[in-house]
Amino acid sequence: MNLLSSFQHIKSATENHFSLICLKLKEEKLFCFPEVTKQLQGIFKNERLMEEERFSFITKSFWLLLVFTALALLAKLVVHLWWRPRKIAKHFSKQGIKGPPYRFFIGNMKDLVELMTKAASQPMPLSHNVLPRVLPFYHHWKKIYGATYLIWFGPNPRLTISDPALIREIFSTSSELFEKYESHPTVRKLEGNGLISLKGETWAHRRKIISPIFHTENLRLMVPIMGKSVAAMLDRWSGLSNSGKVEIEVSEWFQNLSEEVITRTIFGSSYEDGKEIYKLQAQQIVFAAESFQKVFVPGYRFLPTSRNRQSWRLDGEIERLLTRLIDRRRQAAGDRRRSSEERPRDLLERLMEEGLRGDEIVEECKSFFFAGKHTTSSLLTWTTVLLAMHPQWQQLARDEVLRVCGARDIPTKDDVANLKTLGMIVYESLRLYPPTVAMIRRSKNDVELGRIKIPKGTEILIPILAVHHDSTVWGSDVSEFNPARFTQGIARTSKHPTAFMPFGLGARQCIGQNLAVLQVKMTVAMILQRFSFDLSPNYNHAPTISMFLYPQFNAPVIFHNL
Ligand code: HEM
Numbered sequence: 001m002n003l004l005s006s007f008q009h010i011k012s013a014t015e016n017h018f019s020l021i022c023l024k025l026k027e028e029k030l031f032c033f034p035e036v037t038k039q040l041q042g043i044f045k046n047e048r049l050m051e052e053e054r055f056s057f058i059t060k061s062f063w064l065l066l067v068f069t070a071l072a073l074l075a076k077l078v079v080h081l082w083w084r085p086r087k088i089a090k091h092f093s094k095q096g097i098k099g100p101p102y103r104f105f106i107g108n109m110k111d112l113v114e115l116m117t118k119a120a121s122q123p124m125p126l127s128h129n130v131l132p133r134v135l136p137f138y139h140h141w142k143k144i145y146g147a148t149y150l151i152w153f154g155p156n157p158r159l160t161i162s163d164p165a166l167i168r169e170i171f172s173t174s175s176e177l178f179e180k181y182e183s184h185p186t187v188r189k190l191e192g193n194g195l196i197s198l199k200g201e202t203w204a205h206r207r208k209i210i211s212p213i214f215h216t217e218n219l220r221l222m223v224p225i226m227g228k229s230v231a232a233m234l235d236r237w238s239g240l241s242n243s244g245k246v247e248i249e250v251s252e253w254f255q256n257l258s259e260e261v262i263t264r265t266i267f268g269s270s271y272e273d274g275k276e277i278y279k280l281q282a283q284q285i286v287f288a289a290e291s292f293q294k295v296f297v298p299g300y301r302f303l304p305t306s307r308n309r310q311s312w313r314l315d316g317e318i319e320r321l322l323t324r325l326i327d328r329r330r331q332a333a334g335d336r337r338r339s340s341e342e343r344p345r346d347l348l349e350r351l352m353e354e355g356l357r358g359d360e361i362v363e364e365c366k367s368f369f370f371a372g373k374h375t376t377s378s379l380l381t382w383t384t385v386l387l388a389m390h391p392q393w394q395q396l397a398r399d400e401v402l403r404v405c406g407a408r409d410i411p412t413k414d415d416v417a418n419l420k421t422l423g424m425i426v427y428e429s430l431r432l433y434p435p436t437v438a439m440i441r442r443s444k445n446d447v448e449l450g451r452i453k454i455p456k457g458t459e460i461l462i463p464i465l466a467v468h469h470d471s472t473v474w475g476s477d478v479s480e481f482n483p484a485r486f487t488q489g490i491a492r493t494s495k496h497p498t499a500f501m502p503f504g505l506g507a508r509q510c511i512g513q514n515l516a517v518l519q520v521k522m523t524v525a526m527i528l529q530r531f532s533f534d535l536s537p538n539y540n541h542a543p544t545i546s547m548f549l550y551p552q553f554n555a556p557v558i559f560h561n562l
Pocket residue numbers: 195196197207262266367368371372373375376379434435436439440501502503504505507508509510511512513515516517
């Protein structure tokens with residue numbers, strides 16, 4: 001071995017191998033050059049020192065980076081949780097807009113949850129002045145700070161706007177400046193990445209694809225399908241009746257009815273195919289409703305907590321069932337085309353025709369399973385409760401149904417269109433008990449709304465229920481059930497043409513509203529044909545929200561065979 005290769009040998013060795021190298025040198029008779037050995041020892045020592053220095057440099061850099069990242073993160077947190085809320089509160093305060101003070105990290109969530117819990121702790125008298133019970137935080141803070149005020153959902157500012165003129169601006173003239181608020185991830189799982197939550201071009205294209213399902217002609221074809229489901233439900237009620245009367249907890253029955261109608265009309269599938277999905281979604285709703293009362297912590301949903309694991313499992317199961325439903329429909333598509341039976345066009349058919357991917361169809365199905373059921377059943381429940389509370393309107397509606405439908409057990413679409421009094425009753429029910437009690441938007445940029453300067457990213461809360469219960473808009477009889485106020489049509493009822501908004505406003509108005517009103521009018525008309533009804537002595541008036549407006553202690557109603 002020559003000197004050079006021995007040198008390279010040594011250079012590539014580690015400190016621990018030094019003695020071994022010396023031995024090697026000795027063997028190779030290189031040890032006779034003491035200077036060489038000395039030099040090598042020197043080189044090795046330098047190497048070791050350099051290695052140590054390099055190591056200490058890397059360690060120092062690592063710690064520095066860590067400290068720097070931690071400081072940057074801390075600074076970001078301080079800005080987000082402390083400085084920005086103060087700045088925004090000051091910004092609004094200068095414009096005369098106040099609100100409950102921001103508390104570090106939690107904002108006003110604690111007070112809000114306390115107010116909600118207190119309001120929900122007992123039923124209320126049989127009155128339609130339900131705002132203090134359903135949105136107690138709105139009611140409470142409005143008294144202190146006025147109709148437009150600022151609250152804090154965690155560190156996020158939410159400007160509450162209930163002036164119909166400003167609301168109109170948000171949804172029409174300035175609609176491009178506000179976008180749909182991105183729901184909490186748990187709620188998003190329920191809603192799916194479909195029409196409800198899509199934005200921009202993708203949303204516009206999807207809405208165009210889906211709209212034909214809700215056109216009048218297609219809805220007409222859905223009427224017999226709905227009629228059959230309603231008739232089957234009423235037959236079961238009659239079967240349950242004892243000496244001509246029966247107590248029915250209508251809220252649950254109407255949920256099942258809505259599930260069935262939507263599965264059969266919107267998905268063109270059998271109710272059996274949808275039942276399991278609804279059951280799983282009902283469990284997801286419990287998680288989603290909880291998330292409204294918690295501060296959103298980014299990334300938390302990825303932690304394998306027991307709740308998160310349960311929610312992932314539910315989501316996976318729903319996707320599996322929806323994929324099966326879609327596959328079945330794909331297989332049956334040929335038979336349906338060949339069949340001469342006149343059927344309504346349905347969502348799955350439209351989405352498949354347009355060549356949407358399987359996962360896109362699954363997400364859209366989630367949206368419709370979720371959006372259609374609870375809203376429609378809520379409207380059915382409150383309309384029935386209202387008619388039970390107001391027998392004179394019940395009789396007026398029945399007279400009309402018997403006159404318009406004659407001997408027909410199942411009203412036709414034209415019959416339903418001619419039920420004007422019932423239509424007014426449904427609108428009044430939507431005013432007093434809107435199934436969706438609020439909407440949320442977010443400003444895309446710094447925006448001027450009326451004279452209010454709103455910074456980019458501010459959430460806007462539009463409390464539908466509060467606008468519907470505002471006496472300055474609706475008059476002193478605001479809390480009375482008075483369907484006659486809709487005699488001249490929706491636009492003429494209040495002092496403001498857009499103060500009635502149970503289905504939202506503008507381009508993103510509810511796509512299913514005609515279907516929902518049709519189903520509710522059909523169902524109530526068929527009930528009126530067969531039964532008279534009043535509230536059960538077990539009924540406790542307690543409207544409350546868990547995503548939608550529902551009766552907290554159920555809605556038992558007594559039906560008498562006619
Ligand atoms: C009484 C019944 C119903 C009420 C009160 C209601 C209420 C609403 C409201 C307020 C919105 C607007 C939300 C916003 O702008 O933030 C909306 C949107 C929507 N609703 Fe309904 N809804 C009802 C029935 C239905 C039904 C039966 C379906 C479907 C079968 C449906 C599907 C949808 C969809 C997909 C959207 C999103 C539309 C879009 O963004 O383009 N809804 N609904």
